[in-house]
Amino acid sequence: MYVCLCKGITEADVRELGCGGAWAPELLAATLGIDEESCCGRCARNIQELVALAASETEVLHLAAGSR
Numbered sequence: 001m002y003v004c005l006c007k008g009i010t011e012a013d014v015r016e017l018g019c020g021g022a023w024a025p026e027l028l029a030a031t032l033g034i035d036e037e038s039c040c041g042r043c044a045r046n047i048q049e050l051v052a053l054a055a056s057e058t059e060v061l062h063l064a065a066g067s068r
Contacts, residue, residue, distance in 0.1 A: 003043060003049075006040050007033055009034075009043065011053060014032075014057075017031055017054055018053065025050075025051050028054060
C-alpha cells in the first residue's frame with residue numbers, strides 16, 4: 001500500500017527502513033526524501049504514523065530473533 005503517492009513510497013519501503021534501524025522521524029523523512037516543499041506534505045505531517053510502521057517492523061524482528 002502506498003503511504004506517499006507524490007514520492008511513490010510504500011509501506012514495504014518504510015518497513016525495510018525499520019528493519020535497518022531507521023525509525024527516527026528525522027531519519028525517515030531524510031532517507032525517504034519527504035518534505036513539504038517537494039510534495040503535498042501529507043506524509044511529512046503524518047511522519048509519526050510512518051515511525052510507528054517502521055518501529056513495528058523492528059519489534060517483529062526482535063521477537064522473531066528471541067524465538068530461535
